[in-house]
Amino acid sequence: MTWSPILKAMPLVAAALLSSGCATQQPYDYTAYKESRPSSILVLPPLNMSPDVLATNSVLSHVTLPLAESGYYVFPVTLVNETFKQNGLVNPAEMHDVTLQKLRDIFGADAALYITVRQYGTTYAIISSESRVTAEARLIDLRTEQTLWSGTATASSAEGRSSSGGLVGLLVSALVHQIVESTTNRAHPIAGITSNRLLAAGRPNGILYGPRSPNYMTDGNTRP
Template sequence: MRFRLPAPALRAGAIALLGAALTAGCATPARYDYSAFKESRPASILVLPPLNSSPDVAATYSMLSQVTLPLAESGYYVFPVSLVDETFRQNGMSNAAEAHQVALPKLREIFGADAVLYIDIKQYGTSYALISSESRVTAEARLVDLRSGQVLWKGAASASSAEGRSSSGGLVGLLVTAVVSQIVESSTNRSHPIAGITSQRLLTAGMPNGILYGPRSPRYKTDGNTAP
C-alpha cells in the first residue's frame, strides 16, 4: 500500500528541505582551536619531504621547493629544505614515507627545530575531459610541536588552473576553450605553479583557520599571538 501526502504537505516538505540545504551551504566553518599553538609559540619549523598520494612522481619536490616562502613570510625560520632532504638521504631514507616515520625526539635531536610540518599531497596533475581540462593540486598539512608532541595546527588547501576560466558562445565556445586549455596544459608543466598557489593558500598566516604568525613577523603578538 502506497502512502500519499496531500499536495500542500508535499510543498511544505519541499520548502523545508530547500531551506535546510541553503542553511547547510551557508554554514560558517568552525573556528580552529589555537590554544596549543599559542602556548607552544614555535619560532622554527622543520619541513619534511611531502608524502605523495598522487600518481605524479614530480609532486613531492614540486611542493617541497615552494613551501619555504609562505612560511618565512609568515614569520618563521624554516630549515633549508634541500639540506634537510639531503640529511635524510645520507642516513638511508630516500623517500618521504621513511622520513615521516622518524620519531619526534630524534628529529628534535638532529635539527633542533621547535616544530615539524608534515604535508600530504592528495592531488597533483592534469586531467583532460571533453569540455574541461585542468591542473589541480590539493594538499593537507599538520604542524606538530617537537618538544611536546602536540598537534598545533591542521589545514588543507587546493588550487586549479581552471579558476576564473570563462567562455562564451555556448557549446562551440566551450569546445574552443577546452581545445585551447588542453594544448596549454599538455605543452607546459602547469601543475608546478599551481602547487605554488596551493602552498601559499595552505601556509600563509592570516588565512581563515590557517597558521598563526610567527615571531619574525611584524604582526606577531607577544601576548600569545592572534588567530586569523
C-alpha cells in the same frame, strides 16, 4: 555525437556547486598552538598521493617562502633532504616515519610540518580541463608531540575562466587548455598558489604568525 549524457549531467553539476558553497567554516582551536609558540619549523618532503611523480619536489620548492614570510625560521629543504639521505632515508614515506623525538634530536626544531599532496596535475573532463593541486598539512610540536594546526588548500588553473561560448565552445576550450597545460607543466605554478593558501599566516583557520613577523601576537596572533 549525442549531447544527451552531457545535458543530463548538468543538473548534477549545478547541485554540487550549490552545495559546496553552503558549508560554514568553524573557527580553529589554537589553544595548543598559542601555548607552544614555535619559532622554527622543519618541513619534511611531502607525501605524494597523486599519480604525478613531480608533485613532491614541486610542492616542496614552494613551501618555504610563505612560512618565512609568516615569521618562522624554516630549515633549508636541501639541507634537510641531504641529512635524511645521509641516514639512509631516501623517500618521503620513510622520512615521515621517523619519530618526533629523533627529529628533535637531529634538527633541534620546535615543530615539524607534514604535508600530503592529494591532487597534482592536469585532468580532462567533458567540458573542462584544468591543472589542480590540493595539499594537506599538519604542524606538530616536536617538544610535546601535540598537533598544533592542520589545514588543507586547493588551487586550480580553471579559476576565473569565462564560461561563455556555448557547449561546443567549452569543449574546444577544454581541449586547448589540456594541450597547453600538459606541455608546460602548468601544475607547478598552481602548486605555488596552493602552498601560499595553505601556509601563509593571516588566513581564516590558517597558521599563526611567527615571532619574526611584525604581526606576531597581534589580534590573538591570527591576523593583522
